[in-house]
Structures are given as structure tokens and as C-alpha cells.
Amino acid sequence: MRIAVCTSFLSMALAFAATPVAPIRPDPHELATAGVQPVTTPAERTAALSLLERAKQDSDMFIAGTPPFELSASFNASGNVTFTGPGESTDTWVSGRNWRWTASLGSYSQTRTGAGGKVYDDKPISQVPMRYQMLRGAIFAPIRMSTSGAAIRSVTVESNGRPATCLLLARAGLPPSTARAWEETEYCIDNASGLLIIYSEAPGVYVLYGYGQNLQFHGRVVPDHITIYSGGAEVLDALLTIKDSSVDAAQLAPTEQMLANGPGVAMMYAMRFPMNVPSQVDSNMIQPVIVHATLDQAGRALEEEVTMASDPSLAQAAMDAVKNGAFSQTGSPQRDVYINVRLIPASQ
Numbered sequence: 001m002r003i004a005v006c007t008s009f010l011s012m013a014l015a016f017a018a019t020p021v022a023p024i025r026p027d028p029h030e031l032a033t034a035g036v037q038p039v040t041t042p043a044e045r046t047a048a049l050s051l052l053e054r055a056k057q058d059s060d061m062f063i064a065g066t067p068p069f070e071l072s073a074s075f076n077a078s079g080n081v082t083f084t085g086p087g088e089s090t091d092t093w094v095s096g097r098n099w100r101w102t103a104s105l106g107s108y109s110q111t112r113t114g115a116g117g118k119v120y121d122d123k124p125i126s127q128v129p130m131r132y133q134m135l136r137g138a139i140f141a142p143i144r145m146s147t148s149g150a151a152i153r154s155v156t157v158e159s160n161g162r163p164a165t166c167l168l169l170a171r172a173g174l175p176p177s178t179a180r181a182w183e184e185t186e187y188c189i190d191n192a193s194g195l196l197i198i199y200s201e202a203p204g205v206y207v208l209y210g211y212g213q214n215l216q217f218h219g220r221v222v223p224d225h226i227t228i229y230s231g232g233a234e235v236l237d238a239l240l241t242i243k244d245s246s247v248d249a250a251q252l253a254p255t256e257q258m259l260a261n262g263p264g265v266a267m268m269y270a271m272r273f274p275m276n277v278p279s280q281v282d283s284n285m286i287q288p289v290i291v292h293a294t295l296d297q298a299g300r301a302l303e304e305e306v307t308m309a310s311d312p313s314l315a316q317a318a319m320d321a322v323k324n325g326a327f328s329q330t331g332s333p334q335r336d337v338y339i340n341v342r343l344i345p346a347s348q
Helices: 009-015 042-059 130-140 256-261 312-324
Strands: 069-077 085-095 098-105 108-115 118-121 151-159 162-170 185-190 196-200 205-210 225-230 233-244 266-278 287-295 301-309 333-344
Touching (some): 042 162, 042 196, 098 130, 130 233, 130 266, 130 287, 312 333
Antiparallel strands (some): 069 085, 069 233, 108 118, 162 185, 185 196, 196 205, 205 225, 225 233
16 A cells, blocks of 8 residues: 655645544643644734744754854764664765765764765665754754745743743644644744744654853854754754864765765655554544654655654554555655654544
């Protein structure tokens, strides 16, 4: 069976509009637990998008005009995934078409170069570790979602004794709720500094940003500490440094061995979509489970983990559905995905 990836949460909502959905279970890192309100007026939407753009200007290191840099990370990865343990990475960036990174994690090591719109590896690699891909997304481009037509909700919270605003974004068509919905991606931003303090692609996974060292780069404040939690457990802890790079584009050209290997497997940042699964669950509600997975070029899951389950006893059934599924892929990237597996009661 091949399951097409559906990015329309509206069609999903309409199909099961009459069936209640189980709520998200408590998580100590979830700040949007009550008081969430829709952003409806033009003035409210402008203010929300301005706050989000302010955070993006600091957090997106690949924005055009960024001076060449060398960013290094030392980290430790854990969890029930293929590659864990201590790791290191260094990114040398000149432009979007000329860059190189090296990374190691457990038995994995790789050097990747970008040149002329293609990527080349020092050795043939079929899989980039899930934790390293999560770290790259958290460092370089956490705020990627298109806001055109998106439903935006917000809530004022307190984080580390400071006022902050959590913005929750999703496709249109969500039911009313005063807490976070399963379909929403969340960004919590410090009101005074405009810095991103929490990024949550899906319920149950939280990236926490630390700025204790006041690490700055050409007017930007860059996080020096990143901690990622998934399914209630810490799965990655990283320390970052950044400095100017004097490397030019010619020094980043792929080696003869890289050219002989051919273009490497491209990576895509996190994507979300739903998956409706008929179930014998004894409930009158749809029971969602968020499964975080890495998809290969054929759309098959290389590895998977549960970040949040409305009923923990259903976690394995959701992972089995993802393991046995095949998902449509555009092009040939390795894709980091968060699948909202919706276990539908048999009576529906």
C-alpha cells in the first residue's frame, strides 16, 4: 500500500469534523497550555508576523547577506535511534551555493560540500543521523513555515521569569481550542529581545535555546546552547561557537573523490502531515500520536520515534503504521518528518 502525503489539514478536519479528538497530554516544556487565542484582526496578524520575522532574522543563518562564517558544535545525542553518543560538527559557509560541513556522531562521519547547487560527499552515505539532522534544523532554519494563509494563534507566557509570546501556526480549519492543537507548530519568543527561546515543530518535541554567553555575530545574537527534548526525555545537548571565516568559494570546491562519488543524498528540513489509520481502539475519540521519522529516497521510514501520544498504549501501533507505510516523495531527498498518526475508532 502506498499512502500519499497530504499537507491539507482542512480536508482532514472536514472528514472527521463530527468526531472529537483526544487532547495533547501534559509536557513540562509546553507553554501553550491555556489561554491560546486566534490572531484575527489585521493589526494582530501584523504584530505577530513582525515578532516572528524579528526572531527569524537572528535564527536563520542562511539569510542572504550573512557574512561568511564558521560555526562549530559539540554535542551529545541519545534516544532509541541508530546513531547516538558524543558528536562534533563544523559548518563553513560562504553562500547558499558554496559551503562545507563535517560531522561525526558515533560510527558516522561525513564531509559534505555544496557547489553549483549540488551536494557532494567524501564517501557514499545512505543516511544522515536523525539527531544530527534535528540539530541542523534547530541551528540554521527553525522558522521556515510559510505564513501565507496560515492560521495563527498566540498566548502570552512567562519563560525564565521573563514575558514571552508563543505563536502557534497551522493550516486553516482547526477546531476552536484554548490549548495547543495537534496540527500546530510553535515558536516562543522573548518579548524584550525578540530572540527565539523555544521551537516545537510538533507536540512532544521541543528545542530550547540558551544565550547565556551573549554570543554575537555581526549584530546577531546567536544561541550558544541548544537542548532538544523528545517524548519527555532530553535527546540532544549542544554547545555552539561561531566566528568569521576567511575561506573563499574556491577552497570549498568538491575534491576529485567527491566528484567521483556523484551527488550525495540531499536533506530536507522538517515536514508535517497527517496519516489516518483505522483502529480497533476502544474510544469515541480520534487518538493522535506524533511519530518523528526519517524517510529515505523511496519514502520508507529509516527510523522512527514517538514524541507525543494521546494514549501511550497506542504508541507502538502508530510506529508500526509508519514503518509499514510508504510515503510520496518529491525529488530524492532524505526527509525529516513529523507524522500526525490519527487512530480512528472502528465505529467511525
